[in-house]
Amino acid sequence: MDPFLLCAGLMKNPKSLLLMLWMMGSACIQVPDLEPGALPDAGSLDARPVSVNWLSPEAGSSTNGTLRVSVEVTGPSPDRVELLVDGTPVGLFSASHSLNWETWSLAEGPHVLAVRATRNSQVFTSPERTVTVDRTLPRMTSQTPANTASFVPAGTAIHATFSEPLLASSVSTQSIQLTVNSAPFSADVSLSGDGRALTISPRTPLPVDSQVAVTIDAAVTDLAGNRVEATSRDWRWMIPSYLLVGEPLLVGSMETSYIDQTSLRIGGDSRPVVAWAQRGSVHVKRWNGDAWEYLGGPLKSGATNNVWDSALQIDTEGRPLVAWIEYFESSINQFHARRWNGTAWESLGTFLNSSLSGGRIDWMDFSSGTQQAPVVAWEERNGSQHQFVLRQWDGSTWVEKALPLPVPRAGNVYSPGFDLDAAGRPVFTFGANDAQGAAVGHVVRWNGSTWQDISEGLEGFPTARVFHPDGSLLVGVTARVEGRWRPLVKRWNGSAWLAVGGPVDSDFSTHGRALNGIVVDAQGLPMALLTEVHTQPGTSSTVGQVRQWTGDRWEDVSGVLRPAPGMWKQGLPSLALSADRAPVIAWLEGTDPALANSVSAVHVHRVNQ
Incomplete structure (x- = not known):
């Protein structure tokens, strides 16, 4: 029926006014369309979409065990929300839309995650997100210096690379520490952008004659939380003096x-x-x-x-x-x-x-000396004689440099040696047994015609000698200093022996020490090589150390040569x-x-x- 005719007919019957007004409301006023999902009656379906958005984990995450998965669900409440791994459902979410996913049964490697929400017959799926299952411990694949290296040059950069990226937040000066001879040593720690390369930078130069170690705490992990392999957490090397x-x-x-x-x-x-x-x-x-x-x-x-x-x-x-x-x-x-x-x-x-x-x-x-024709000396003996002989090369043959030097008492000779002064005159230093059988030090110099013994006042056993550019003779001796045997350098000034400073070593040692070499640098400062015998079980050996006279004291040139x-x-x-x-x-x-x-x-x- 035409709505206008219906309304006109009703107006002729006042009793029907109320009914007319109701009819006008339903026929004369436009009624808007229903929103999707509205329920005009009990049998209607809600067609609004369900939206599923990721909260955790982050894209590209790694895990080595239980992974917390959380999503945000908007729109009509779904009937069920479930986690899909590589397309297979593995678990249902709780009402808070969270799930603890146990990964132990999965193979290591990348896996594709998605969340599926179902409402009535409709299915809504989240974007895919890849997560890597990683249960392998990270390990060092290279080290500089090498672990247990014994001869590491001073100033060598400290680097390590790992089999996989480390978690940057786990790397710090608290979790990775540098020590020198077991004591903490200040250093900066940095990780490369890809997380695989570790650099340790000492804030001051590492000392020589020391054992250096890097200790990596168990708190250092890879992206999945795996601790660094135990064998890679203890890294040490030696920086020797030489x-x-x-x-x-x-x-x-x-x-x-x-x-x-x-x-x-x-x-x-x-x-x-x-x-x-x-x-x-x-x-x-x-x-x-x-x-x-x-x-x-x-x-x-x-x-x-x-x-x-x-x-x-x-x-x-x-x-x-x-x-x-x-x-x-x-x-x-x-x-x-x-x-x-x-x-x-x-x-x-x-x-x-x-x-x-x-x-x-x-x-x-x-x-x-190298500024003269070569000179050689030797010690010779037979059943009745014992002497030193000198020969010099004159360009065509070996000629006698000086008369033979007889050895006192024809006994044993200890630490023999000789050198030449600027005029080419030789001097011998050695030890020989006296009448009582004790070893006595001797310094004997050729004056051009005879041998002159200048040992008096030396008060020590000579083991090394060299001529200083100023013409004076320097002799290394072992002598008594305050009742203890100490190495000294003594200078012959033409009439007496004078000590060059105090003992060459820095302190007294109960081990046997000797001075086995002296050289003089271009500035006229002598260097002395000390040797020391260690006789403890397991460490019995000789070690050496060079010390230099600075003009007022003896100082280390470097540490101990071991x-x-x-x-x-x-x-x-x-x-x-x-x-x-x-x-x-x-x-x-x-x-x-x-x-x-x-x-x-x-x-x-x-x-x-």
């Missing part, structure tokens, strides 16, 4: 090596040259800046002879000279010498024998001074010398700086 120059030097294998002593000089090119006798021959090597290179090959005069002592010198033109003693036929000895001409060894005259009838040579050496762990320093060291005034030391190092099959090699050391 570093090896190249590799240890020997001929053949370590298992078959035996070396008695070594000799070291600095060549005309400011690089070390070292000589030693081993396996019946003399061997000379020179440092080329990257490695040790042979100068020629093994040296000896005959296939049946054997070499047991050698010495090295550098001539005025910077060429290495080497001399050695060969023995054969029941202790008959020969002295041989060669000079390196740049491509080969050339002979310096024919061999020399002991000047004594039936004599043997027990010791030989070159003088330390053998490598499990090894022993053997014999006497050889000391030289590099072009930059740094000490260089050649020393034998090997297994326990008390063992019947002890082996050794030549180690050349430079200051770690």
Whole structure:
């Protein structure tokens, strides 16, 4: 029916007014459409969408166990909300739309998460989010310095890389600590942007002669919360006072090596040259800046002879000279010498024998000076005589430098050595037994025509000597100081012995100490090499330390020179001074010398700086 006609008819019947008004409200006024989901009657469906938004975890998260999953649900209340992992339902959410997801049954690696909400027959799904299950402990894959390294250069940067990223918030100066000799050492700790590279930066230089360690606390984890593998949390190394120059030097294998002593000089090119006798021959090597290179090959005069002592010198033109003693036929000895001409060894005259009838040579050496023609000395003896002999190379033959120096009482000689003053006059220092059998120190100088004993007032046992550029003689001695044996450097001023400062060592030691080398730098300041024997079980060895006179006191040049762990320093060291005034030391190092099959090699050391 037309609404207008219906309304007009009703107006003719006043009694029907109320009914008319009601009819007008339903037929004459426009009624808006129902909102979606409105319930005009009990059978209508709510079609409004359900929205599911992530609260946790973050995209790209990792977990090693239980993961808290939370979402925000808006719109009509769903009938159920469930978590999907790789498309498979794994659990229902609580009324607060949270779920603790247990990941233990899943394989390690990335997994795709989604949340599905269901209302009546409608399904609403959240965006996907990838989470990685990671139960593998992070570990160090590289370290600088290497763990347990024994010869780490001073100033080496401290870095480590890990098998996977670390959690940045777990890395701090509290969770990663640097120690030196077990004491905390101030350092900054930083992690690279990808979380894999760790850098530790000491705020002050690390000291030499120290053990350094990095301790990583269990609080340091990867992104999944896995602690760093235990074997990667303890990282330590040594910063020694001295570093090896190249590799240890020997001929053949370590298992078959035996070396008695070594000799070291600095060549005309400011690089070390070292000589030693081993396996019946003399061997000379020179440092080329990257490695040790042979100068020629093994040296000896005959296939049946054997070499047991050698010495090295550098001539005025910077060429290495080497001399050695060969023995054969029941202790008959020969002295041989060669000079390196740049491509080969050339002979310096024919061999020399002991000047004594039936004599043997027990010791030989070159003088330390390089501003004169080469001079060599040796100790010789027979059944009735014992003396020192000097020979100088005049360009074509070895000539007598001075008369032979008789040794008192023809007994044993201790710590023999000699040198030349600026005028070329030699001086010998040594110890010999007196009438009571006690060792007595001697300093004897050639005055041009006779030997002059200047030992009186020395009051010590001489073990090293060198001439100062001012002409004075410096002698290293072991002497009594306040009732204790201490190393001293004494200077002969032409009429008396004067101590250069006090004891060279910084304090008294109960171990045996000796001064086994003296050099003088370009400023005229002497350096002294101290050696000390440690005899405790498990650490029995010799160690060394160089100290320099500053003009008013003795100071450390560096820390203590120690053998490598499990090894022993053997014999006497050889000391030289590099072009930059740094000490260089050649020393034998090997297994326990008390063992019947002890082996050794030549180690050349430079200051770690």
